[in-house]
Amino acid sequence: MNTTSSRLTIGVVAPLTGRLAPLGRPLTYVLEALAPQLRHVRNGSRCYDVSAVVRDSRSDPAAARRAVHDLTTTDRAHIVLTMAGTQVLPAVADTCEELGVPCLSTTFPWQAYVHSRGAGPGHSFQWTYHFAWGLDDIATVFTHMWEQAGAGHTVGCLWNDDLQGSLLRHEQYGFAPVTSARGHTLVDLGPYREPATDFRQQVGRMKEYGADIVTSAATAADLALFHQQARQAGGRPRLITCSRWLTYPHTHTTSVPGIHAELADARVATLVYWSPGHPYRSSLDGATCADLAHAYQQDTGESWLQPLGLAHALVETAHRALSTADDPTDREAVARAIKGTTFSTIAGTLDWKQGPTPNVALLRLSGGQWHPGPEGPRLAVVTNAGTPEVPVTGELLLT
Structure with a gap:
């Protein structure tokens, strides 16, 4: 579909309101901070004016689909960017695929990105592209941290009854292939519905099997409830x-x-996909990760968030696609430009030509742990086995 114009439009679907709103702030911040670099795009001998239009997903899949329709038909976006939301993100991607507009997304394991859209590994989408990590990459980072507490653990798995839980349990795409190969035994503590009201059954299974480590993908509220009930039952995991x-x-x-x-x-220990200590730079203005994190904290008064670097990389990739496409006013040409992209961003190198599955570029992971600090939780990098260029900033603490 050709949208002939001398002006290019970057459409953005972000959770400005609703439960995901705190996670949407990094993307809106980056758009404002990079506004001077985004006003124009030079493609060959031509210079195009660029506008960025943000529409609210309201943290809701139906509203997100409407936002894509508005961006495509009213705003005539040449590319759509989005991030955050296990239901919202796939809704945006699917709608872009249906309407024939390039879409770029992040912050979602690639297996979940593919399966949530009714496809499987190896499936090739025409319009929609993603960069993130895999469930197997998370499992690898987690095992590195488990092994700092010794070898061959029995690990209790606190996974929900939704898509995320079913994929984590998947015998091919989930945790088991990675963890069993490294000598760990996984014990499923039993599925639960979010939000949870009682984890006594799961705590009982953890104690029954002697699992001294627990792995999960729970919300903060659910994990706190589990930890509280485990602690009260005398079964607090290490x-x-x-x-x-x-x-x-x-x-x-x-x-x-x-x-x-x-x-x-x-x-709690977790994965680290971006931090102020990552040694990468913006392809747009040369800013370092530390520069970006510091500016965010100065401008907003809030602590940096991991999605901040990925939001910046989203905008970098959109800018590059528009500047390298054969015809940036043609959506099909913009999609082809993303497909052939390999370049360095503030989140690391993105390579859609060598992804683990079509339409996906892989990000490498470090392992981190939340340590209490005078200004709130501090994320310390405690293992960099897969990212030796990222400095370790703390020791893994066991309870």
């Missing part, structure tokens, strides 16, 4: 590794003080 919501400071995902105190006591 280490909890948790992905998904706990990659963010728990102070950002809930306002309940009791949850903050419980998770601070748990010292």
